[in-house]
Amino acid sequence: MNEIAGEILAILRRYLSEPTSRSLLTSAARRASVRLEVLSRSEIPQLVQQLGPGLNIFLQEPEKLQNCKSLLALVAVENAPSVHHYSEPQPPQAESRPDGISVPIRAEHDVVRARTLGKDMAKQLGFSEVVQTKVATAVSELARNIFQYAGTGEIRIRRIEGKRRGIEVVARDQGPGISDPALILSGAYRSKWGMGAGLRGTKRLVDEFELDTHPGLGTTVRIRKYAE
Ligand SMILES: Nc1ncnc2c1ncn2[C@@H]1O[C@H](COP(=O)(O)OP(=O)(O)OP(=O)(O)O)[C@@H](O)[C@H]1O
Ligand SMILES: [Mg+2]
Numbered sequence: 493m494n495e496i497a498g499e500i501l502a503i504l505r506r507y508l509s510e511p512t513s514r515s516l517l518t519s520a521a522r523r524a525s526v527r528l529e530v531l532s533r534s535e536i537p538q539l540v541q542q543l544g545p546g547l548n549i550f551l552q553e554p555e556k557l558q559n560c561k562s563l564l565a566l567v568a569v570e571n572a573p574s575v576h577h578y579s580e581p582q583p584p585q586a587e588s589r590p591d592g593i594s595v596p597i598r599a600e601h602d603v604v605r606a607r608t609l610g611k612d613m614a615k616q617l618g619f620s621e622v623v624q625t626k627v628a629t630a631v632s633e634l635a636r637n638i639f640q641y642a643g644t645g646e647i648r649i650r651r652i653e654g655k656r657r658g659i660e661v662v663a664r665d666q667g668p669g670i671s672d673p674a675l676i677l678s679g680a681y682r683s684k685w686g687m688g689a690g691l692r693g694t695k696r697l698v699d700e701f702e703l704d705t706h707p708g709l710g711t712t713v714r715i716r717k718y719a720e
Contacts, residue, residue, distance in 0.1 A: 496536065497521075497528040499567060504543075507551055507560045516546040540564045558696055559622070562629040592650025597638045597665075606647040607632035613649055613659055617719060626697040627659060627717050633694045634663035634713050642667020642711065658699070658718035666710035673703050 493501065497517070504513035520542035521528050526535045543564060551557040593613075595606040610631035614624040631647060638645035645665025652658040675681050676691055691713070695701040700716040 493528045494531055496533060497531040500536070500539065500543075500564065503560065503563045503567065506563075507556050512550055516543060516550065520546060536567060540567065555696075558693055559626075562693065562697065563625060565629065565632075592648055592660075595635075595647045595649070597635050597645045597647055600639065603632055603635040603639055606635040606649075610647075610649050610659070610661060613651065614717070617651065617657060617659060619659075619717075619719060623717065623720070627661075630694045630697045630715055630717070631661055631663075633690060634661065634715070637691070637711075638663060638665045638667070641665075645710075652716065652718070656718045658716055660714065660716045663713045664710070665712075669707040669709055669711055670703075670705040671707055673705055677703070 501513055501517055504517060508516070517528065520539055521531075524535070524538045524542040526539050531539070544561070547557060547560060551560055593609055595602060595609060597603065597606065607628050611624050611628035614627040619627065631649070635647050638647070642665035645663065645667065648662045648664070650660050652660050670676060672681075673691075677695065679692055681692075691703065694713075694715065698715040698717045700714075702714045703711070704713075705711040
């Protein structure tokens, strides 16, 4: 098993025993037709996707299942091939505002950028590693939806000061809107990719979740996560 496969095994080990983790990973690798000894970053999404069914069986607690899938989804996003652009010099893309940061979402690497900025702010606020990951996952799911379904939009991230300290993220686009948001949030809807946290998963990761969508006009999602 190489280092990349080791990273995935380490996530599974947080939730499952060593033998179960290894056997899930091995059988997922077989189904995904990848070899763990020479796993490449570009093969991660297909491997992670094949882990889904096994996790559903072995991880009975919904909270743990969701967190584990979120972490795996993050590895897949972080390692997506297009992320390479991210380290190249680029014009400034995040504008600092008095009330927070605004990140335009126009391309795949903006999704990763928004995720990183969300995680950084959660870290600055002193959130635990797990909560930082939840915030990061939520931001990346919302940003990814903008990129996938609306094409372009904006993510705003700001601190909430006051009695309850926390972080607020607003994802806004002027895309096609969502025709049946209630269905999607009910869980009856099955997301295409299956491993992303999706809107429903995002709702579970945060303390407050508001979805405002109008067919033909656009979608705004506002989430808040408070310090514990
Ligand atoms: N910003 C958006 N604009 C338009 N439609 C959206 C937007 N966000 C989500 N949708 C619609 O809502 C559906 C559910 O989104 P959700 O993020 O829950 O799952 P998914 O994107 O299909 O899969 P996953 O996020 O798990 O990869 C999408 O398939 C899409 O049709
Ligand atoms: Mg989605």
